[in-house]
Amino acid sequence: MGCMFSHLAAKFAFFPPSPPTYHLTKNPDGKLSAVSASSSSTFPAAGDSSIDVRVVKTRRGNKVAAFYLRNPNARLTLLYSHGNAADLGQLVDLFVQLKVNLRVNLMGYDYSGYGASTGKPSEYDTYADIEAVYECLQTEYGVGQEDLILYGQSVGSGPTLHLASKLPRLRGVVLHSGILSGLRVLCHVKFKFCCDIYSNVNKIKKVKCPVLVIHGTEDDVVNWLHGNRLWKMAKEPYEPLWIKGGGHCNLEIYPDYIRHLYRFMQDMENTTTKSRLKKIWQEIRRRDESKGCCSFKLCRPKCPSCPKPSCDCGECGCCKCECPSLKGCFSCCKKPSCVGCCCPKFKCCNCFGKPTCPKCSCWKCLKCSESECCRSCCCAGCFSWLCCCGGRKRKELKTRGGDTTVAKSEG
Template sequence: MQSINSFFTNAQQQITSLYGFQDALLFQPNEPDTSRTIVQTPDMFRMPYETITIETPDNEKLHGFLIKQPSRTSERETLVFFHGNAGNIGHRLQNAHLLYRTCNINILLFDYRGYGKSTGMPSESGLYTDALAVYDYVRKRNDLNQEKIFLFGRSLGGAVALHLASHLAQTNVTPSLYCVIVENTFTSIPDMAKRLFQVAVLDYVPNWCYKNLFPTLSKIRHIKAPVLFLSGAQDELVPPQMMEKLHEECKSSKKHLAIFPDGQHNTTWLSHDYTNQIRNFLAECDRQSESTASNAN
């Protein structure tokens, strides 16, 4: 009996510890330690940009950059970039420059609440609120092509982007999203906890024991926009099988899973053919959009 009591006591302690430390494990805005004080700007890559501030309904102020192509700006696609769980938008500038240069797109980079120069503290519901506020901001920009707004999310950012896309699909917001692109994204936080901690008792822990859920797998089933899944086969953090599962459960009539054999969690964007996959997918979305418009006429 003592051993059974000991088992349940240890299990309870593990669950309590997991709940208490979830935010610290999931949200890492202070990594590296200068992330809240130093945010590099797009001019280091000679990209023209505006510094923007987006106010959320709960009065947080999100800091961001709107990087626009120097010519035919209003004809280009605009990517809204949802970054991962650490650092700030300055750490994504090299990646943004690659996409800006090879895909000829506009890019909006922003920091979630509690990251970079944005106010507040991160939380699951807070990040969802931020995502919708940024989306609403983009939709008010009459210098951007409103028919070609798309979302890009990496890791945690993919979960936030998919939540937003799911919300927009379920509320039938128009104009619809051009497409969604996610990279090395997980199916849910409980699934990731089982993967990272490898504690048998977690198989029996109900979801209400988790402070953060990010139930991406359930959200993906509502999305109607085209979805491109970018998966690093050598991802050491998020099992590539999770990306395969997301692709499998996606109900969009246009979806594609691109696997990069040498891609790791944070370096898949450096893989061979990475930008070609994105550029080709955008071209397919353009053809589909033109075909839909033609049929409507």
């Protein structure tokens, strides 16, 4: 049964045009050109240096055909992974339009077994294909991941998210009619099979850059719910584009498609690495403040020497401070019952509950040398609670004459 599902999923995923819509030829100068099978036209044309035709070898031994379209005014590069029933010969006109309208450099490639690429298509071959093309962009064109946007259409969302999950500094991702997984398209299941292919539902969680999802509401091949769930599961989702009435292969004809895509490219171009990191840290800080600290939701101590203590205790919820004057104050695993602290080196944030002493409004930290105010309390019951300072169990107050001293008995 598993092999049957895997075979069906592969049939859905890979349907290369047969025969291919183009073939490659070598020019007298040694450069490659692509010749269309329908019109016998050659691209790039003679003297046109804006298109490079390349063949890239993958780690699985296949040779992959790729087109690089150069835009002199571009700052970003788009790496395009096409759908299951197309090859580069059918897409070259679309690539030219995207290059001009979006003001980007564009690299498109054929999967193994598609177009002029050798081998047979498979899930892991497509992973090797996009990795080889990305390496070509790095070595031949000097494109780093900070200036790269990955674009995946339909089954192309599989290799796109595979590479995106491995590039932490990627500029952005576009998912055009993306899939959750191969079997989820065929069977509409909500659980995982071991024989499933393109598990985008898991890889989308590892993508650390903005993700734009484009999907047609009337897509009869990949249901709109696939795109909606991918958008909801993204860590940094960009405003999606739901094209009303759009199908699976006609979204490019809608005016909203190019307008929304252009706005996304502009936002990505204006977003620097520094601003992205600042936004990420703000989100992490906001999330920490909303959830509190550790399992007991303790507020962070406002100590000038350690404003960001690390909560590294997995089970007990301790907050371990590295400040010498506070060392040990938060080393226990119990929740102290106090309201505040009069010690100038430890200003409590009023998150520990009620004091046990009716005459004292402070939590007395006996380990602090400046806690003279802690010695002036006349109520012995003030120190009857279990202190978190150094593991002492009980503090007893003794008064001699007019002076007040505190004697600590070890438990």
